[in-house]
Amino acid sequence: MNYYALCGLKVASVLPLPDLVSWAGDGRQADLSIRLDEVPELENPHTSRPLLQIADDGTCRFEMKAVAAYRVDPEGREIVIAPHMPADAPDIRVFLFGTVFAIVCFRRGLLPLHASVVRIGDKAVAFSGVSGAGKSTLAAMFLKRGYSILADDVAVTEVRDGTVMVQPAFPRLKLWRDAMDGLAFETEGLERARAQLEKFHMPVEAFAGEPLPLASVYYLEEAVDPRHEEMRTLLGIDAFRYMKTAVYRSKLGYNLLGSGPLFAMAGRVVGGVRSVILRRIRTLARAEEIVDLIARHETAG
Amino acid sequence: MSGIYWIASYPKSGNTWVRMVLRSLEQGGAPVRFDDDNAPWWDPSHRSRIGGISSSRFFFEDVLDIESSDLTEDEIETLRSAAILAWAESAGKPPIVKTHDAWLSSRGTPLFPPESTKGAVVIVRDPRDVAVSFANHSGISIDAAIARMADPDCRLARTSKKMGSQLAQWLPTWSGHVAGWLDAPVRRLLMRYEDMKADTPGVMAKIAAFLEFDTTSETVNKAVDAARFDRLQAEEVRSGFRERPAVSSRFFRRGVAGGWRDTLSRQQAERIEADHGAMMRRLGYETTT
Structure with a gap:
């Protein structure tokens, strides 16, 4: 059995998960266990979506053809994986840490954000946006400048006594080759996320392994015209509207929790952070400028 | 399942124009706004029947x-059909969705499951005008656009590194694209861009009837006026247009029929006619050779 830490959870897994850091905490029982077994289709599911089934009791089954089928129990305490390819293939972990982990989060009352998170001072700062908006690339730019990261792509938040905390995920960035080349990171010897994709798993040494209060969420948007570039703090309903788009697989959350509980969670998070829209022309050439801009904005409070 | 109506065309053939008229028409001839959607078009809370583009990355991710x-x-490519089918099963009043996809996927199977399709408005435009507009839209030379239109295995919005808002779409030749939709086993209304230009209210009324709009000729006239080309250009300046590619300065550029005559060289026009003569004649486009 392997023991790992993942977003504040103690994970016991028969499947080695080399992306995660080993559990260094207490000897308590695991919060989440991962094992390998058959995962047959659910009978009479309550909800049937193309890749996802939800049973009346809340059990979820997610299947990616030719990769694996996954089952999550109603409390989000156990994941069963039926691999359709060698169990150590990175592909299996891609969906495990994506949709499947999002199910676990929703089931445990944690709100997963589609965001990469870095540490600035003693606070966490999140970069959210759609696939391709540049979340991981921006986190990599911060890494290059000596900052550490808490999470990449999926960030787990939890509100404790009115403070929004981000839990450290794992010390790895998922980057496309062009971003790695542009930032002069070496791809040689790195694992590809999927054998057919030019997307790499880059281990990171500068990892902030403790939960930190979340100061700001930056929503990354692409400007097609320099006149439309802006950095602006969002307030009230605008901030809430953006936060709804930042929930990782929000449709999934909606199907598992219903809109009321889901938006109440999002509302608690948005109430405790600064929301900033950052619209810019995409270019790696301006990495320095953008890192400086955000770091200044954060230290100025 | 109510099924989806597709507005299908090769790129730069007037698809967006039709959609803008329909948006105004749906609101009784109201001005066209590009930025008035709050809910995503595939969400049950989206009130309009008129959706975005079938290749939307976010539609795909949300449904799957x-x-x-x-x-x-x-x-x-495999999962796109599953997403469309699942959405068609849950969608209410027959939605209307734009597509530049070919009817068949690159592996020869229908991308749009026939059982999820209620009908298709197929819009075609003189390929000589398409070439000029396509070159401008894609930031490539006219010769390169002509070559793309003759390439049986082209991809639209394909990108191995940067993720755009659209998924890659397989694009056969211009002739192959049109033929695929004309041969698709679905209820269909074929419209030419040139006829839309010549008699916009008449053509739009036919399209509206095909798409089951309950409307009057007075409302159609108002909608046609609201989606006049100069108004769409002004709205693009006001709010931007999200489907405009970064390489092109404007999405709504010229909007004329026959503009190729003062833009294409004789050799370029002849090359297009050599590549697509048979389909051009089938659609009633006069060739010079």
């Missing part, structure tokens, strides 16, 4: 509960 950036091109 998955990140498209984790998928291979083959997986995406």
Whole structure:
């Protein structure tokens, strides 16, 4: 059995998960266990979506053809994986840490954000946006400048006594080759996320392994015209509207929790952070400028 | 299942124009706004019947509960049909969705499951005008656009590195694209861009009737006026247009029929006619050779 830490959870897994850091905490029982077994289709599911089934009791089954089928129990305490390819293939972990982990989060009352998170001072700062908006690339730019990261792509938040905390995920960035080349990171010897994709798993040494209060969420948007570039703090309903788009697989959350509980969670998070829209022309050439801009904005409070 | 109505065309053939008229028409002839959608078009709370583009990355991800950036091109192509089918089953009043996809996927199977399709408005435009507009839209030379239109295995919005808002779309030749939709086993209304230009209210009334709009000729006239080309250009300046590619300065550029005559060289026009003569004649476009 392997023991790992993942977003504040103690994970016991028969499947080695080399992306995660080993559990260094207490000897308590695991919060989440991962094992390998058959995962047959659910009978009479309550909800049937193309890749996802939800049973009346809340059990979820997610299947990616030719990769694996996954089952999550109603409390989000156990994941069963039926691999359709060698169990150590990175592909299996891609969906495990994506949709499947999002199910676990929703089931445990944690709100997963589609965001990469870095540490600035003693606070966490999140970069959210759609696939391709540049979340991981921006986190990599911060890494290059000596900052550490808490999470990449999926960030787990939890509100404790009115403070929004981000839990450290794992010390790895998922980057496309062009971003790695542009930032002069070496791809040689790195694992590809999927054998057919030019997307790499880059281990990171500068990892902030403790939960930190979340100061700001930056929503990354692409400007097609320099006149439309802006950095602006969002307030009230605008901030809430953006936060709804930042929930990782929000449709999934909606199907598992219903809109009321889901938006109440999002509302608690948005109430405790600064929301900033950052619209810019995409270019790696301006990495320095953008890192400086955000770091200044954060230290100025 | 109510089924989806597709507005199908090769790129730069007037698809967006039709959609803008329909948006105004749906609101009794109201001005066209590009930025008035709050809910995504595939969401049950989206009030309008008129959706965005079938290749939307976010539609795909929402319906499938998955990140498209984790998928291979083959997986995406296979799953796109599943996403469309699942959405068609849940959609209410027959939605109207724009598409530049070919009827068949690159592996020869229908991308749009016939059982999820209620009908298709197929819009075609003189390929000589398409070439000029396509070159401008894609930031490539006219010769390169002509070559793309003759390439049986082209991809639209394909990108191995940067993720756009659209998924890659397989694009056969211009002739192949049109033929695919004309041969598709679905209820269909074929419209030419040139006829839309010549008699916009007449053609739009036919399209509206095909799409089951309950409307009057007075409202159609108002909608046609609201979606006049100069008004769409002004609205693009006001709010931007999200489908405009970064390489092109404007999405709504010229909007004329026959503009190729003062833009294409004789050799370029002849090349297009050599590539697509048979389909041009089938659609009633006069060739010079």
